[in-house]
Amino acid sequence: MLNVAVVGSGPAGLYAAEALVKQAAALPEPVRVRVDVLDRLPTPYGLVRYGVAPDHKSIKSIAQYLRKVLESPDVRFVGGVLLGENVTRDELLAAYDAVIYATGAMRDRRLGIPGEDLPGSYAATDFVNWYCGHPDSDSAAFTLDAESVAVIGVGNVAVDVARILARDPAELHATDVPQPVLDALHASKVREVHVIGRRGPAHAKFTTKELRELGELDGVEVVVHPDEVDLSAFDQVGEGTALAESDRRVRGNLVTIASWAQPAHTGGAARRLTLRFWLRPAEILGTEHVSGLVLERTVIDAAGRFGGTGSYETLPVQMVLRSVGYQSVPLPGVPFDERASVVPNAAGRVLGPEGQPLPGEYVAGWLKRGPTGVIGTNKSDAAETVRSLLEDLAGLAAGPGEGGTLLPRPGLLRYPDPVAEATAGGVAAAMGADAAAGAEAAEWPLASVLAGRGVTPVSYDEWLCIEAAEAELAKALGRGERVKLAGRDAIWAACRRPEAF
Numbered sequence: 412m413l414n415v416a417v418v419g420s421g422p423a424g425l426y427a428a429e430a431l432v433k434q435a436a437a438l439p440e441p442v443r444v445r446v447d448v449l450d451r452l453p454t455p456y457g458l459v460r461y462g463v464a465p466d467h468k469s470i471k472s473i474a475q476y477l478r479k480v481l482e483s484p485d486v487r488f489v490g491g492v493l494l495g496e497n498v499t500r501d502e503l504l505a506a507y508d509a510v511i512y513a514t515g516a517m518r519d520r521r522l523g524i525p526g527e528d529l530p531g532s533y534a535a536t537d538f539v540n541w542y543c544g545h546p547d548s549d550s551a552a553f554t555l556d557a558e559s560v561a562v563i564g565v566g567n568v569a570v571d572v573a574r575i576l577a578r579d580p581a582e583l584h585a586t587d588v589p590q591p592v593l594d595a596l597h598a599s600k601v602r603e604v605h606v607i608g609r610r611g612p613a614h615a616k617f618t619t620k621e622l623r624e625l626g627e628l629d630g631v632e633v634v635v636h637p638d639e640v641d642l643s644a645f646d647q648v649g650e651g652t653a654l655a656e657s658d659r660r661v662r663g664n665l666v667t668i669a670s671w672a673q674p675a676h677t678g679g680a681a682r683r684l685t686l687r688f689w690l691r692p693a694e695i696l697g698t699e700h701v702s703g704l705v706l707e708r709t710v711i712d713a714a715g716r717f718g719g720t721g722s723y724e725t726l727p728v729q730m731v732l733r734s735v736g737y738q739s740v741p742l743p744g745v746p747f748d749e750r751a752s753v754v755p756n757a758a759g760r761v762l763g764p765e766g767q768p769l770p771g772e773y774v775a776g777w778l779k780r781g782p783t784g785v786i787g788t789n790k791s792d793a794a795e796t797v798r799s800l801l802e803d804l805a806g807l808a809a810g811p812g813e814g815g816t817l818l819p820r821p822g823l824l825r826y827p828d829p830v831a832e833a834t835a836g837g838v839a840a841a842m843g844a845d846a847a848a849g850a851e852a853a854e855w856p857l858a859s860v861l862a863g864r865g866v867t868p869v870s871y872d873e874w875l876c877i878e879a880a881e882a883e884l885a886k887a888l889g890r891g892e893r894v895k896l897a898g899r900d901a902i903w904a905a906c907r908r909p910e911a912f
Contacts, residue, residue, distance in 0.1 A: 421457020423776025490869030495743030526695030619663030759796025
């Protein structure tokens with residue numbers, strides 16, 4: 412039995428858990444795996460639950476696939492456990508045969524300009540956390556009193572944020588957006604949204620599908636300044652059918668943006684959404700609150716160098732949301748490359764300060780490669796990491812001198828013996844289980860560690876209670892299939908627990 416801990420229950424972590432079970436079973440000499448998926452939150456699914464916009468139901472449906480991973484008899488959800496506070500890296504390494512870190516990229520990049528810390532200036536992640544009902548976010552964090560908002564960035568997150576600001580909130584009634592957030596969106600005074608990119612349309616990172624959704628919003632006029640769209644970029648991309656995926660995306664974006672490139676006009680639209688290009692933020696204006704945004708015109712010269720032109724303009728805005736990238740945060744005790752904001756690794760094997768693989772430690776997802784790709788990219792990424800882990804296991808089985816030099820520490824593949832499992836009813840309480848689940852609880856190596864610190868992890872059954880409470884709330888409000896609970900207290904009440912996490 413291979414006993415593995417996965418830290419992080421987002422797509423990368425759960426794809427890794429799935430790959431572990433499947434790949435280990437497909438080995439020439441199959442190995443059974445028990446995977447414990449730890450998360451600091453009491454809810455699984457990571458960005459699928461707290462990063463995907465509420466009006467993107469097709470993407471959010473990925474949670475149904477990930478749910479099947481957690482329902483595997485070889486996978487266990489352990490919520491409400493924070494690495495570095497509730498359990499240390501050394502304790503994980505002592506308790507498990509291998510550990511896979513998959514905590515994503517939780518920190519936003521800053522603009523580094525004057526005025527960035529003014530009230531009214533936010534990271535886009537703060538806004539996303541708010542409308543997605545993240546437990547770390549206060550449901551009253553945004554009042555949306557601003558009439559004009561600037562969104563800095565031209566990736567999918569920036570487009571999501573702009574769309575939620577501009578969309579008729581009545582269209583979100585059937586989604587899972589928390590009720591206090593929906594109420595705030597109904598009361599919003601926002602009438603103009605500016606999406607601002609440092610470079611031209613051909614350099615934008617959003618997908619064509621996301622971009623086109625902006626033009627489908629009822630009551631919203633989409634405007635692009637003609638002088639900021641270089642239609643010669645079409646020639647650079649070409650028209651053949653053998654285009655690279657990135658080229659097809661760029662062409663689709665250019666076609667869509669060009670259709671909006673006309674002089675601005677005032678019509679009957681309730682809101683206007685303007686896409687601006689070749690502008691970079693230079694300063695956020697204001698004394699006690701954001702009152703404007705200074706932008707510098709940019710250019711790429713004949714030598715391909717990007718820079719400012721010294722020409723400036725000021726947008727009168729009352730809110731600025733920056734969406735210029737994300738960074739992973741270091742995990743206590745785990746090697747971390749501050750410059751690249753990733754855990755140094757080779758095919759998912761965590762590397763030490765001398766570049767050597769560290770026994771039993773692996774990494775997957777954005778923490779491994781940086782914040783690139785779509786949700787599905789994490790599946791192949793996790794599969795690579797798991798292959799490395801199982802290759803190391805095979806090398807160990809071969810013995811020293813036959814390729815087995817990477818993994819392990821004494822006790823690899825250790826597991827509680829059947830007698831201990833059969834008499835371990837007392838451990839069950841640490842997982843919120845009854846005495847009948849004692850044998851299963853005994854298979855959980857961290858029970859004594861967390862119990863000694865007074866930590867009671869959230870079980871998968873308790874997560875199902877949260878889901879049920881959200882379904883009941885939706886029914887009571889006459890809204891869709893579920894409505895996310897707003898705030899930590901409501902989540903813990905659904906778990907039937909008085910404490911906060």
